[in-house]
Amino acid sequence: MIYRKLGKTGIEASEISFGAWAIGGGWGEQSDEESLAALHKAIDLGVRFIDTAAGYGDGRSEQVIAKVLKERSEEVAVATKTPPAAGPWPPSPYCNWSDRYSEEYLRGNIEERLRCLDTDTIDLLQLHTWTRAWNRDPQPFLILQKLKEEGKIRSVGISTPEQDQNSVIDLMKAGLVDTVQVIYNIFEQEPAAELLPVAEECGVGVIVRVAFDEGSLTGKFTPEHQFAKDDFRANYFAGDRLGRSIQRVDAIKANIEGSGLTMPQFALKYVLSHPAVSCVIPGMRSVRQAELNCAVSDLPGIADEYLLKMRDHAWNRGVWYSGK
């Protein structure tokens, strides 16, 4: 496993880090036993950074992680996320920051994160989403700065709202965030235009999420694939979306022939080939997935001719998690 600096946080993140959404729930059947085994295997194989959130099973993902880390001697950094207080998701331009991320609310939620993670300090606290409307008066980050000084959190990050990822660029330029968490994959290439270069210029750590496009870029789905009713992907890939994704993935598969990499390996290496990227956090829900994904760091990178071919596969979609 190769390690990269996560911006100026002091965290040495494993290139392949652990995305812990599915182990919290919302992805169909997932036993804690399997989640615990997947986490242990990932740490055995060199994973030293884990991404979770309050919303992943209402603290369940955090609790499973805390349980594993109590049994391990390795230094593993954990990033979690505080969501905005109840209201539209993503926050609408008409939302006031003081209704969604007030000091009282942030303090209360962060205390809950500390309890779920069974720790005194959070390595990296990310706001789970944002709206460009708050860029002119980004008070929530000044509140988080206070919590940093009080020792409740070590570093501060933002996870991009998927429909307007570039809204975090001003925050990086203003020095308000240590890290950004961004969707960047073979379909979603827009961050290469500005977000990633700005992160590199500002020394902001970049955590890449959804490298597999929630699974489609592993190349394993068929048009007949049925998602469980309690798997959020039944909605994400609803209607003709799964079929259209598969058609595009088939074209990618044809283009990577001869690269020496399988589709999931290629999808992870694609992300890691950008110099601004600190780590990628593929979702892993089994020992097998931990083994397959952790092995990718030590493989040779993608040859330039294959990287260039991927430019034809950028896909700007208007549909994210709202399902509309």
Ligand SMILES: NC(=O)c1ccc[n+]([C@@H]2O[C@H](COP(=O)([O-])OP(=O)(O)OC[C@H]3O[C@@H](n4cnc5c(N)ncnc54)[C@H](OP(=O)(O)O)[C@@H]3O)[C@@H](O)[C@H]2O)c1
């Ligand atoms: N707004 C936010 O801040 C936000 C949003 C989304 C995600 N995230 C973070 O980013 C992480 C990664 O995103 P994600 O988990 O949503 O999606 P992802 O990484 O694109 O896809 C993960 C899914 O792909 C499948 N998979 C994983 N490894 C595989 C392999 N080697 N071969 C075949 N299939 C494999 C697994 O699902 P199946 O086996 O069930 O197919 C897995 O759950 C999350 O866990 C979370 O930590 C944050």
